[in-house]
Amino acid sequence: METVPTPRRAARGRAMSPPGCLREKSPQERKIYMDYNATTPLEPEVIQVMTEAMWEAWGNPSSPYTAGKKAKDIINAARESLANMIGGKPQDIVFTSGGTESNNLVIHSMVKCFQESQTPPGAVVEQHSPEEGARPHFVTCTVEHDSIRLPLEHLVEGQVAEVTFVPVSQVNGQAEVDDILAAVRPTTCLVTIMLANNETGVVMPVPEISQRIKALNQRRAASGLPRILVHTDAAQALGKRRVDVEDLGVDFLTIVGHKFYGPRIGALYVRGLGKLTPLHPMLFGGGQERNFRPGTENTPMIAGLGKAAEMVTENCEAYEAHMRDIRDYLEERLQAEFGKRIHLNSRFPGVERLPNTCNFSIQGHQLQGYVVLAQCRTLLASVGASCHSDQGDRPSPVLLSCGIPFDVARNALRLSVGRSTTRAEVDLVVQDLKQAVARLEGQA
Numbered sequence: 001m002e003t004v005p006t007p008r009r010a011a012r013g014r015a016m017s018p019p020g021c022l023r024e025k026s027p028q029e030r031k032i033y034m035d036y037n038a039t040t041p042l043e044p045e046v047i048q049v050m051t052e053a054m055w056e057a058w059g060n061p062s063s064p065y066t067a068g069k070k071a072k073d074i075i076n077a078a079r080e081s082l083a084n085m086i087g088g089k090p091q092d093i094v095f096t097s098g099g100t101e102s103n104n105l106v107i108h109s110m111v112k113c114f115q116e117s118q119t120p121p122g123a124v125v126e127q128h129s130p131e132e133g134a135r136p137h138f139v140t141c142t143v144e145h146d147s148i149r150l151p152l153e154h155l156v157e158g159q160v161a162e163v164t165f166v167p168v169s170q171v172n173g174q175a176e177v178d179d180i181l182a183a184v185r186p187t188t189c190l191v192t193i194m195l196a197n198n199e200t201g202v203v204m205p206v207p208e209i210s211q212r213i214k215a216l217n218q219r220r221a222a223s224g225l226p227r228i229l230v231h232t233d234a235a236q237a238l239g240k241r242r243v244d245v246e247d248l249g250v251d252f253l254t255i256v257g258h259k260f261y262g263p264r265i266g267a268l269y270v271r272g273l274g275k276l277t278p279l280h281p282m283l284f285g286g287g288q289e290r291n292f293r294p295g296t297e298n299t300p301m302i303a304g305l306g307k308a309a310e311m312v313t314e315n316c317e318a319y320e321a322h323m324r325d326i327r328d329y330l331e332e333r334l335q336a337e338f339g340k341r342i343h344l345n346s347r348f349p350g351v352e353r354l355p356n357t358c359n360f361s362i363q364g365h366q367l368q369g370y371v372v373l374a375q376c377r378t379l380l381a382s383v384g385a386s387c388h389s390d391q392g393d394r395p396s397p398v399l400l401s402c403g404i405p406f407d408v409a410r411n412a413l414r415l416s417v418g419r420s421t422t423r424a425e426v427d428l429v430v431q432d433l434k435q436a437v438a439r440l441e442g443q444a
Helices: 044-056 066-086 099-117 146-157 177-182 206-222 299-341 369-375 397-401 423-443
Strands: 093-096 137-141 162-166 188-192 229-233 252-256 266-270 342-344 357-362 412-416
Touching: 044 066, 044 299, 066 093, 066 252, 066 266, 066 299, 093 099, 099 146, 099 188, 099 229, 099 252, 099 266, 137 146, 146 162, 177 206, 206 229, 299 342, 299 357, 299 423, 369 412, 369 423
Parallel strands: 137 162, 137 188, 188 229, 229 252
Antiparallel strands: 093 266, 252 266, 342 357, 357 412
């Protein structure tokens, strides 16, 4: 039997688990967290560097004295760690408050770029009405995170931009490359496709999309049409699989710290920032982050983000192998326990998916996902994206888009394992699910 590499453990014995999981508790009291796609706990090493920064680098990074210089050095080191994690250059990294800001910044910037391209030199840039001129066009898909979908819908409502939401394939759950290219118009300025879906774990064909857009841009240039840029939200992929901006070929990439055991801030990668790829700020202030994202830098959080990125660079292969082993064992146990009643919603033939994500349904009239979770006494998980946790018994739009039948999608649960999840915990969770289903069917 092949030996699965395990992540480097902290001194306390485990990579890190959420509060409440390490204390000795009876089986009835113990909680097992399997919602790592929603958020992850901080690694002990991350907490350590953040604490040290709070004590030693409290100065303003723009100040010339020791505490300020210390803060600036920490920020520069973190920028380099993030660049190493994604195979980019430090000067192409901009720190932000998180994924939502990074995604909005890209969209905002592309609107500004398009408006400038439509405005004669020296003229005042104004918001054009439909009658006054062309509007920027965006291409995305139907399973994107709300921080992509909602800003784009807002632009459409305000008649500022036009958007094509390309449906994903019901065969493989992916945004098909040909469908993305078919949606392009003369006014298209940005294609934004997530790297991996947060509910199904399906990995999108971003490298192929980038290659096709690059070839298309050569033909557009000959016709005098503007270049189309490519953005990917890599929030779910980082820390679970190798991510390299050169392989992806993207112009923008969103980084979210709390998805890979870092703090709740983020960053944006911009290829050739300000030279090859333009970026227009949403905020104006003191000039930090080379004026692209002003505001006094949050040194401790940036230090933690840098450390989390460093750990991913060093251990990603081991993290990925461990999570895949645990996820595959989880699916084996579910099938063994529930048989034909289990529908694995995130398993599409021949399609890569994140190594930690298992979206499944236990079929039965009274087994809606949120009802089953409410009956579980050990499992901490979700029915889908955390930002949709208030939908009640409505099925996930992502699953419906992927062709999952309504009654199956309504029963969906998303379990996402982490660096420290064990097979023993999987056994306890499957037993917990079995008992929850028995209670519900006994009540019925």
